[in-house]
Amino acid sequence: MPSLFDPITIGDIALSSRVVMAPLTRNRSPGAVPNTLNATYYEQRAGAGLIITEATPVSHQGQGYADVPGLYTKEALDGWRKVTDGVHKAGGKIVVQMWHVGRISHTSLQPNGGQPVAPSAIRAKAKTYILHEDGTGEFTDTSEPRALETGEIAGIVEDYRRAARAAVDAGFDGVEIHAANGYLIDQFLRSGSNQRTDAYGGSIENRTRFLFEVMDAVTAEIGAGRTGIRLSPVTPANDASDPDPQPLFDDVVKGLARYPLSYIHVIEGATGGDRNFQQEGSSFSFEALRSAYHQAGGKAAWMGNNGYDRALAIEAVESGRVDLVAFGKPFIANPDLVERLKQDAPLNTPDSNTFYGGGAKGYTDYPTLTQVAAE
Template sequence: MATLFDPVKAGDLSLANRIVMAPLTRNRSPNAVPGDLSVTYYRQRASAGLIVTEATAITHQGQGYADVPGLYGPDQLAGWRRVTDAVHEAGGKIVVQLWHVGRISHDSLQPGGGKPVAPSAVRAKSKTFLIRPDGSGEFAETSEPRALEANEIPGIVDDYRRAAKAAVEQAGFDGIEIHAANGYLIDQFLRSGSNHRTDAYGGSIENRARLLFEVVEAITGEIGAGRTGIRLSPVTPANDASDPEPQPLFDHVAAGLGSRGLAYVHVVEGATGGARDFQQGDRPFDYAAFKTAYRQAGGQGAWLVNNGYDKELAEKAVAEGRADLVAFGKPFIANPDLVGRLRSGVALNEPDKATFYGGGAKGYIDYPTAA
């Protein structure tokens, strides 16, 4: 019977344990460049079996929040290289989450102050994070997007490919995670609430999933499927994501991923950061059927679960074979030594929510480790 602390393979990644640090946006990378604070922050958490970085923009157009990191410039890649070197020196493994926010952005963050892009010109009922002139942070309504032209989509697919290549070859990451969850660009294409297109990328489930599979094919063709993971959130309402029929949509996605040899599939269960039993549509989402669709299509990658897991729930999921890996988010913010604390049963530090987004060392690299 497997435990949280046993080693495991995820594609080409050999992991020391089954505890994953979930991606956590912290808004501490001015000019989209990870700095000294980020080096320390990730190095402190290198005992995780796998670190998935905070979401990282593949292009300037893909940025939706102030002071989030990028992968599209030499300074950004050099900053990330310092992070990956530090994590590797501490014995850890780290992948970067590739991000295009689509419509979850603000004109002031876009190249030339242009409109954010989306599958359709449907404004999200959501907010993004901006930095005021005095340096303080604020949440603001997202801007109205414009619909991508069909001839622009291949360029975005290639942006994902180039970002993945740079992440591995220049920034030193062990692999990448495609962010296809939480109401961002790929998820916006998947869901009928945000995708009103009538071309080859809209309408049917097959068409709405087309971008996701094109991105997967481009990245795996560049860096290999064994270093590629993907994150999905079948029912989350995050960032105004909605679809009345999530089960057939995501069962189709799972089956399509099953034949592509990915390292892992990362599943947000329920509402991101909220209720695990949240549902969209007229029936609860069947996560077991979702996983079965993946396995029956030949999927051998690790199954990574996320959202509201504590030690007891995580141990049960692994012991029962429902998950190969379990991701922890907020607990890793406040507990750089989370793996050791879970193993020994030491009480966890509580995170300071006031320091989640933006700021400096406070609430970022100053949480104490257990004696």
């Protein structure tokens, strides 16, 4: 019987445990360039079996929030090299979450102040985070997007391929393709945001086309064993909606089964909220989703995410329901979370006032068990 704390090899990546640090946007990379503070933050958390970085845009067009790091400039990649070197020196493994926000952006964040892009010109009922000239930040409504021309889509697929290569060259152990939470790939998948009439809209086959083009490009470039993907079948995050998500996401995972991926990362329920959330009154079964994947021949590790505590994580792994468990907020305040979970030790409480933006406070100053014992 596997344990939450047992080692596991996922694709081409060997992990020390099945405890994963989930991607956590922290808005502390001015100019989209990772810095020394970011490197310290990730190195502190290298005890995780796997670190998935904060979501990281594959291009300037893919940027949707102020002060998040990128994967598309030399300066950013040099910054990421300091992060990966630090994590590896501390004995950890780290993959980068590759991101294109699509319509969840603001004109002030886009190249030349242009409109964000989306499958269809439908404005999201959502917020994004911007900075003003005086350096203060605020959450504000997303801007009106424009619909991508069919001929533009291949260029975005190329952005993903190029970013995946750059990530591996910068020392990452692999990549996670962000296809969740109402961002660009998810926008193509869901009928609430995709009303196209070309080869990328309408049927499930057409709405999944962009996702599989990205998968083909990335896995061909760096290998499927270094590639994971994140899905959120029922979350309403960022105005994501679809009236019938079960057949859509069953089809998605059946298609993913043909790639020998590292892992499938699934957000169960509403992101950061109700684990039992069902969108638009539909009934969704995550057990059926996992079964559909395995029946199609899928062999990747299955990662559960959303509201896991120690007991639920241990039960989920021991029962075989998941192979890995991703923890988000607990890793913000507990850099030594794996050790705390092993010992069933008390957890530090995160300060929500310092989640987004700022400096070391609420970022790199949370104490470990060892530091507390020494006081």
